[in-house]
Amino acid sequence: METIDILNVSVIEPRFKHPTIFLKFDSLLPGESFIIHNDHDPKPLYYQLIAERGQIFTWDYLENGPEIWKVKIARKNSGEGEEETIGEIVTRDFRKAQVFKKLGIDFCCGGKKTLSEISKKKGISIEKLKADLDSVSSAEITSGGLDFDKVKLDFLSDYVINAHHGYVRENIPFILELANKVARVHGVNHPEVVKVAEVFSRIAKDLSLHMTKEEVILFPYIKELVNAERTGIQVDLKSFGSVTSPIHVMEMEHEQAGEDLVEIRELTSGYALPVDACNSYTILYKKLEEFENDLHKHVHLENNILFPKAIKLEKQSSIKAALKSNK
Numbered sequence: 001m002e003t004i005d006i007l008n009v010s011v012i013e014p015r016f017k018h019p020t021i022f023l024k025f026d027s028l029l030p031g032e033s034f035i036i037h038n039d040h041d042p043k044p045l046y047y048q049l050i051a052e053r054g055q056i057f058t059w060d061y062l063e064n065g066p067e068i069w070k071v072k073i074a075r076k077n078s079g080e081g082e083e084e085t086i087g088e089i090v091t092r093d094f095r096k097a098q099v100f101k102k103l104g105i106d107f108c109c110g111g112k113k114t115l116s117e118i119s120k121k122k123g124i125s126i127e128k129l130k131a132d133l134d135s136v137s138s139a140e141i142t143s144g145g146l147d148f149d150k151v152k153l154d155f156l157s158d159y160v161i162n163a164h165h166g167y168v169r170e171n172i173p174f175i176l177e178l179a180n181k182v183a184r185v186h187g188v189n190h191p192e193v194v195k196v197a198e199v200f201s202r203i204a205k206d207l208s209l210h211m212t213k214e215e216v217i218l219f220p221y222i223k224e225l226v227n228a229e230r231t232g233i234q235v236d237l238k239s240f241g242s243v244t245s246p247i248h249v250m251e252m253e254h255e256q257a258g259e260d261l262v263e264i265r266e267l268t269s270g271y272a273l274p275v276d277a278c279n280s281y282t283i284l285y286k287k288l289e290e291f292e293n294d295l296h297k298h299v300h301l302e303n304n305i306l307f308p309k310a311i312k313l314e315k316q317s318s319i320k321a322a323l324k325s326n327k
């Protein structure tokens with residue numbers, strides 16, 4: 001009988017949970033799988049896996065709460081999209097090109113070669129190659145080859161919550177702590193870091209509230225619209241009226257967050273480190289830049305895809321009729 005490894009995630013220290021699961025997943029050969037046990041729904045991990053590894057795995061709930069969640073995660077067989085070539089990896093995430101470039105690997109003409117072929121040819125271990133590629137992934141959440149223009153809006157809402165709201169919530173406390181520490185230690189010689197801490201603390205407060213509004217008011221309504229389109233079930237009239245009202249507010253808040261991040265970029269002269277920068281200083285600037293990149297992607301998904309499509313969906317005649325009949 002086949003034995004499958006079980007990883008009890010609930011006993012792993014929080015900051016090591018996801019890295020441990022990723023390590024386990026990366027060690028799987030095509031067709032192999034493992035099972036995770038957890039004390040809450042590990043859905044955020046599903047979206048993180050899609051974001052960072054692409055759709056190269058299957059995800060099956062063996063038990064779905066309410067006390068324990070068991071999920072079987074399997075790496076798909078080569079025929080199902082595994083054994084990615086260098087070209088595919090770069091196409092999926094162009095930033096990975098820099099890893100191949102640095103190692104002197106031709107990702108354009110040699111793009112049809114797989115990672116294991118490259119590893120043999122260049123005498124670089126597959127683990128080293130994967131670690132270098134992963135370090136690019138973990139620096140910024142990527143789209144993992146998803147065509148966001150084609151996904152359903154309920155999926156997109158969940159993706160935004162899990163990948164981007166999750167990222168913001170996870171990183172705010174760490175960046176705040178670092179910013180305050182750097183301001184305390186270096187504020188005398190570099191007064192701009194005191195201002196950076198102030199502006200970031202405003203961003204943190206504003207964004208937390210902003211995301212809650214999206215999660216509690218706007219996104220559930222967008223999901224209702226998707227459901228109405230799918231089932232014909234009428235949409236209840238909301239106190240805010242049309243979807244354009246909360247969207248307008250969200251867009252103004254995005255603009256404010258964007259301006260605040262521009263202010264930080266200007267204060268730090270584009271995250272340029274002074275010669276006396278210590279480790280915390282260096283990490284702070286790195287994290288701020290990563291945070292800015294993530295927010296750009298996050299806001300792009302909302303402003304350019306989710307919001308205009310939600311407005312269009314609401315305007316569709318069947319839903320409009322349902323809205324009217326509720327008035």
Ligand SMILES: [Fe+2]
Nearest residue numbers: 160211214302
């Ligand atoms: Fe958002």
Ligand SMILES: [Fe+2]
Nearest residue numbers: 214250254302
């Ligand atoms: Fe937003």
